[in-house]
Amino acid sequence: MKIGIIGAGSVGLLFAAKLSASFPVTLYTKTKTQAKLLNDNGILLDGTKVKSASFHASSETIYEEDIQIVTVKQYQLEKIVGNLKRTTSRTVIFLQNGMSHISCMNELAHHRLYVGVVEHGALKINDYHVCHTGKGLTRLSAYHHNDDKNLKPLLVSKLAVFPFIYEEDWYxxxxxxxxxxxxxxxxxxxxxxxxxxxxxxxxxxxxxxxxxxxxxxxxxxxxxxxxxxxxxxxxxxxxxxxxxxxxxxxxxxxxxxxxxxxxxxxxxxxxxxxxxxxxxxxxxxxxxxxxxxxxx
Structure with a gap:
């Protein structure tokens, strides 16, 4: 199972660092400069280079992986939603604060859509260095299409220090x-x-x-x-x-x-x-x- 992470801020960097230990991960950045820095240096997590199964950064908007995890802020969603409209059906997880992103998700009915709440603390030091400032968990819930084989590897993965749990009621x-x-x-x-x-x-x-x-x-x-x-x-x-x-x-x-x-x-x-x-x-x-x- 391949994972794409859209957005390379503090949350995107943290998720890429943690998930790339177990899954092939592509981190989609806003700029070519950040993508090059990440590919040249890897991700530093708390000052240590992450050993990844497979990691790549890209400024393209291909979004071809089985799961896309959208970590950008709500006001940056419009262009990303436009790109996701043109991709074939896949699992898309939205991790925004607030709830105004729900209206954007209604434009993506052909995808298997999930929302999530991140209870970790993360601090971006620079374009390829992030600190894990508070350990917690990530809660996921189906917006629709809750029978999803792609989500199961995340929920049952052995990421003891970075767990995912499923909630029945997204609202x-x-x-x-x-x-x-x-x-x-x-x-x-x-x-x-x-x-x-x-x-x-x-x-x-x-x-x-x-x-x-x-x-x-x-x-x-x-x-x-x-x-x-x-x-x-x-x-x-x-x-x-x-x-x-x-x-x-x-x-x-x-x-x-x-x-x-x-x-x-x-x-x-x-x-x-x-x-x-x-x-x-x-x-x-x-x-x-x-x-x-x-x-x-």
Whole structure:
């Protein structure tokens, strides 16, 4: 079984490093320069060159492998989805934050489609070096076509340090991750605090809970206490971390506010639900992006 990984950011590099130990992997990069660096140097994982079964980097958009794992950010999906429309049926796994990528997936009905949630931490050092900053697992769920022989080698593989598990309900799985992202990312980016700052400051904590309640109601989930405890626990466990959205703001990069908060605003609008805190956060983060000028 051959695996293609689309996107060579921190997550793409980490997945390529780990999966190429057991499977032939092609890592699709945005630039020829990065592809050449990867082919010349291999992937460095935590400073050590990865010993791979078969690894190749390419800036082409062939996407001919049995499984394609899409790791780019949501706002980079349009061109990739266009390319995937022209390929024959295969297994495609989307690993984006938020839930706005679901609408793009509806254009790819001839593929066997899956969504995933990555619970690993990864930090890109340069174009061929990545650090595995937090060990976790990857959750996968079928968007449709759940009887898929291509997925079984991943789920039963002996990658003890990089496990995959299957979830039955894709909506619940993504909603759970979205609640964490929407409660932590925008507030930490706006107030420029680490994750734990939301728990330590009484006023930020009130905002933290207000954002949770608006998002929870818009997602139409049950069992508020279960989801609130989950979000609170993740914030505690990552209290020393700088959120990805704050990192993006600090480094003048485009954030994923559209995929995370923008999606929720659209959903709340369809449901006829007022979400004033989320509306404020969305425009506040977009304002910070514009204030930073040209984004990378």
């Amino acid at each position: 619940e799985m993504l909603s759970k991750k979205l609640l964490v992202n929407i409660c932590i990312n925008p507030l930490t980016a706006l107030f420029k605090v680490k994750n734990g700052g939301l728990l330590q400051n009484d006023y930020l904590y009130k905002l933290f809970e207000t954002v949770f309640d608006e998002a929870f109601l818009a997602l139409k989930l049950n069992n508020r206490e279960f989801y609130w405890r989950h979000v609170h626990t993740i914030c505690e466990k990552t209290s020393a971390n700088t959120s990805s959205m704050l990192e993006d703001i600090l480094h003048h990069r485009r954030t994923e506010v559209d995929a995370i908060v923008g999606y929720m605003l659209e959903k709340a609008k369809r449901e006829g639900m007022p979400v004033p805190a989320l509306r404020f956060l969305y425009f506040a983060i977009k304002g910070l992006e514009e204030e930073k000028g040209e984004l990378t």
